[in-house]
Amino acid sequence: MFIEVYNSCPPLNSLDDQIIVSDNECGNEAGDVCTFSCKRNYQVIGTAEISCLPNGQWTRQQPICIDPSIRCTPQLTAPVNGFFIDECLSFGNFVCRFGCIQGFSLLGSSAVRCDATTRSWSSNAPQCVPQQVNCPALSTPPNGVKDGSCNGYDSFAASTCNFFCNAGYQLQGMRVLTCLNNGAWNGNVPTCVRVVLACPALPTPVNGIITGVCGNNSPPGSTCNFSCRPGYRLIGQSALRCNSDGTWNANIPQCQALTCSRLRTPENGQKTGNCENGTPVGSQCMFICNPGFETIGQAVLICQSNGRWNADEPRCESAIPTCSALDAPEYGTKAGVCDEGAPVGSTCTFFCNNGYRLRGEQRLVCQPDGSWDEEIPICIRQVITCRELRPPANGAIQGTCRAGAMAGSRCLFSCTPGFQIQGEPILTCLANGQWSSISPTCIPLPRVTCSELRPPPNGITSGMCESNSSVGSQCSFSCNPGFRLLGSAVLTCLSSGAWNGITPQCIPITCPQLRPPSNGFASGMCENGSLPGSRCTFSCNPGFNLRGSGVLICLLSGQWNNNPPTCAAVPTTTCRGLQAPQNGVLAGMCGENSPIGSRCSFTCNPGFVLQGSSILTCLSNGNWNSLPPLCITQEITCPALDRPENGIRLGTCQEGAPVGAICRFRCEPGYTLLGKRQLVCQVDGTWDEEVPECREVGRSCPSINPPLFGSVTGNCNPGVENGICIFGCNTGYNLVGTPVLVCLRNGSWSANPPSCRRGRQGCRVPILGTGVIMGYCNTAIGGLCYYGCRYAGVSKRRVDYLYSPNAATSESRSSYLVCREAGQWTGSRIICRPRFPFLYGISFAG
Structure with a gap:
């Protein structure tokens, strides 16, 4: 007896603005049908009629009733690197759901609801922030090498590290290790074990001779030499070497009988005898010329034991002598009877282009023996010298x-x-x-002395730093605690009356940038350039717990007092297990009961490509964020490679080059190759490097003397290609012209040398608006003024302000200003904005 069992559907939500119209009063048993409509002035969003299926599921989601006159502002937009899940409308009671693309995770709420009462969103739209997991660096096994993403900083999830052993060693362990999503490798580093094997005996080839170590149990490194008897030639390698794995490095060569190649029939003549390819040693080939022509060369050729004919093929020439064609000299022309077959007595005259003169006979005459009476003359340039x-x-x-x-x-x-x-x-x-x-x-020159050098702000001087310092005097600089020196620590007085450099600066010791943890965020002074005593606070998104210190402090050493914390997921719902696609594999958290946030990576076997998302993420609703991908067949080839200017390319370089194809590059004389000499087509359809370039061999630039009341540093005497020469002026003088010259490839400098002119002594302290000076501000000509953003209170809560570019432009902003000779500061002033305005309800205009 068979009893059919039906499941009940989940009860439906009741809303005040929603009316259910149905004969069975909208039950939740299998077969029940519920029809929805809305009160006057309300509108249904969704399917108006849904049915309860035997499997206990409704055919559609329950619709909602909205008042079109009630809207939330502003209209929400999808976050950068993110998207909406289903449609996002701004009507009352409507819920917008968000998701992120691969490699990014949500920062904020994944669902935002339009409140019909307040006509505002329940929270700000979330952000999509990058995810990054690194595995630790792997060591190189003794007597082996490693290749790939093995160094920690480049070891991301799904990246691989390959291991190989040197000759004579065998790998024990996994050849390829893969970085998992949890930041650990899927195995241990393998080892290389020495392997010593002997090689078997080598036989003597027919009509051949062997010498050397060729017998049984030949040790690794042994060499066996092969040669052939007279009348035979060796096909293959003449010497075989025993490898460390007990095999010979090549196949046994063979001795093949020597034969001669085919001889061509002379023009105006005939040949007879054994004259074709494969002619055996000792055979003869005879040549006969047609009437009116005579044989030039041997009439009978014999195939010798070395596989070559005893002489070149003869030719048949007319019995009436004529002269051969004459070419015009380079940079010149010819006139007269100068072509092939010129009769006896003909003349050919030569002329040179403007700026050149003729060396040799200008007129040549065809002789009775069929030769010209002189060699062709040449045209040489007329040289003017100083x-x-x-x-x-x-x-x-x-x-x-x-x-x-x-x-x-x-x-x-x-x-x-x-x-x-x-x-x-x-x-x-x-x-x-x-x-x-x-x-x-x-x-x-007048008696030379150097001007006084003053200590930089937050620093001191020692040595000969006073006014009227003699040539050769040295002045030393050092900084107070909490500051480090930027520039040369010792300056020397030159014979030009200038110091050999500009006064260094003492800049604050700062800590490096701290990034927000995955599934969390950071606030406070966390950016690059944070001063000692700065505090960076970390917190996690809902559903994640903080592991590690929640507050890090910048120390006087320029390091943070602890490692950054991480955000670990709080397990709630799990996702079902995933299967590997046909012709592919998967890695990561892919099994049954995978926790929320788990990532499963898919890759295809060689010869197949992935169709779909390569990484799936377990969402909070217990579903994966996408369907599993497929592995489909695709022929992989590489695109054509261009020929470098002033160079050539060799090998397989055209469109459709197969995987493993090699393209080689070479430069013309006078040029040198910059880049890899050969490129290889990889399994992903790309070449392993960019096309190299051929760069002309550089020349040196002339020496540059220091300007009056100034100095030079760098590659100035003489200049080298791409080298720079830096100019500076004494105290009280300003630089007029370009401060840095570059030595160009053609042996000239990029601009004329600048000069030093007496000018202003400095700049006024700048007005920074929302910014604040960071540590010091040097107002002397050429001095630097470092500054950043300060903290400010908003609604009695602390707001973290951030050094940020102007949102209306794409130009980057500098965090320092430079005092120029006109007494003006140069460099863009920064704009200070709230770092996380959505946390405090702050809005601002870019």
Whole structure:
């Protein structure tokens, strides 16, 4: 006897604004049908009629009644890196639900309800913040290597680390370790164990000879040499080496009988005998010319024991002598009878382009023996040079200064200590054979001393730092506790009367940035540059507990007093187990009863690609956030690679290159390769590196002397390619021009050297609005003023203000200003805003 059992459906919610209309008074037994309608001036949202199924489930969710005149403001928008779950309307009693894309989690409430009474949302829309889990760094096994994401900082969830052993060693343990979602590896680091095996005996090939260590039980590293008897050639490697795994490194070679290649039939002639491919040793091939032509070369060729013919193929030439074609010289032309078959007595005349002259005979004549009477002449450039330059008294020269200097050559002048250059320090040889200016002279310098150096704010000086310090004096700088030195700790007085650098600064010791924990947030002074004594407070989202210290303090050492805490989920509901897709695998928390927040990762076998989300997350309703993905077949190829400028590419580089294909690159003479010499097509359809570039071999730039009342530092004497030369001025002088010059590839500087001009002594203390000076503010020319944001009270609660860019623009804001020569501060002033305005009900305009 079979009894059919039906389950009851869950009872429906009752709302004052909702009326149920049904003959059976809307029961919740199988087959019951409930029809919904709303009171006057109300509107149904959802399906108006639902039925109770035998499995105890309603066919649709219960609808709600809304008053279209009641709306909540403002209209909610999906968070960055997030989305709405179902539709989000701003009518009274409507609930908007939120979710985040892969790699992000919600910060705030996942559901926000429009209150019909207050016409406001129950809370602010949540945010989607990044998730990041790292596994610890893995060590390299002795006698082995590791490859992949093994170093901790690059070891994220689902990343892998591969292990390999050196030659003669065998891996014991897992070859590939995977980083799990809980921040741990799925196994231990393997070990490499030495393997010593002997190789078997090698046989002698037919018509061959072996020498060396070739017998049974040959030890690793042994070498067996192969050669062939006369008349045979070796096919394969001539030497085999015994590997540490007991195998020879290649197959046994063979001895193949030598034969000669096919001979071509001469034009205007014939051949007979054994003349084709595979001709055996000792065979003959005979050549005969047609009437009116004579044989040039041997008429009978013999195949020798080395597999080569005893001479080159002969040719058949006309019995009437003619001359061969003549080419025009480079940078020149030809005229007359100069082509192939020129008759005896013909003449060919040669001419050169402007700026070139002819070396050799201008006119050639075809001789009776079929040859021209002279070699083809060449065209050489007419060279214009400059006269010799001599060093000035108390000075020296370098560069191309001798007689015969070519156009474009440069001669550099410098003076001995105690003298300075008067005139142009660099002369250039022009195209008209004249130098660009007259030679400069060296004039004596007045007695040189350096100006006084003052201690920086929050710092002290020691040594020879006073006014009128002599050349060679040194001034040392140090900072007070809680500050560190930015710049050179020791400055030296130069012969130019300038110190060899600018006064260093003492900047506060600060702590690095602290990031909010996953499923939590941080408040207080947590950003990069936090001063000693700053406090950073941590808290977790609903459903998570804090593990670790809730408040961290920045110490005088520049480190936080403890490690950042984490947020652990409080187990409530669990999700069902997931199965691996066909042709794929899964990893992570994927089994039955997976707790809320569990993540299950999917990957496909080689040759297959994932269709769908690669990571599924267990939601608070006990469901996974998406359907499991599939693994589908896809042919993987790599795109075409471009040829680098001034270079060439070799190998498989075109569109559709298969996995494992190699593309090689090489540069033309005068250029050097910057990047990998060969690229490999990977299993994900991408090349393992970017295309390299061919960079011209660089040249040096001329030396730069310090400006009057100033100094230079860096690569200035002489300059090197991409090197920089930094200029500074003495106290009381301002820099006019570019402060930093770069040595370009063509051997010239990026701009003219600047000069030092007497100017203002400093800037006024800046007005920062909502900002506050952080530690100190140097108002001298070239000084820095560091500043940040302060705390302020709102509604009797502490609000954490944050250094933030202007929301209306995308430009980044600097946290310091620089005092310029005009007595003005440069650099954008920051805007200070509440870091978490939604926690305190604060709104502001960008």
